[in-house]
Amino acid sequence: MRDPKKPGKGGSRKPGARTSAPGVSADGTNGGYNAGMAVFSYIIGGIIVWSLIGWGLDYVxxxxxxxxxxxxxxxxxxxxxxxxxxxxxxxxxxxxxxxxSGPSQDGDTNAE
Known part of the structure; x- marks a missing residue:
């Protein structure tokens, strides 16, 4: 018998379930390195795609x-x-x- 707490081999996602953005884990926290790579790829990909579109329009x-x-x-x-x-x-x-951030109101250190 299958343990209900463990996900099965088949796709446990519901059809039409919303997935998170690249670099963001399922619980909504950022993924550190993965999030950075996603930002990098969005920006570089945008530059490449729109530069090629601009190059084509320049040619025409x-x-x-x-x-x-x-x-x-x-x-x-x-x-x-x-x-x-x-x-x-x-x-x-x-x-x-x-x-x-910064000194406390009485001028002493921030340590308590």
Missing amino acids: WGTRWIVLAGALLGAVGGFYLSHMHGLTSSRINTGERHAA
Whole structure:
């Protein structure tokens, strides 16, 4: 008999279940290295794709500046996608106590 706590070999995901963004684990926390690689690939991929589109438009229209506008648009678009997928947000505080930034109000150290 199968243990209900362990996932089976078959796809345990429900059909139509929403998956997380690249670099984000299933529990919603960022993936460190994986999140960084996802941000990098979004930005570099955007630059490459939109530069090629700009290069093609430059060729068709006989201009020389659209490729640069495409590269800029690709970089901004890649960063926007990364931000919308939650890959560029700051780390979430899990409740552990961190040192305060700057001196305390009485001028002493931050130690208690």
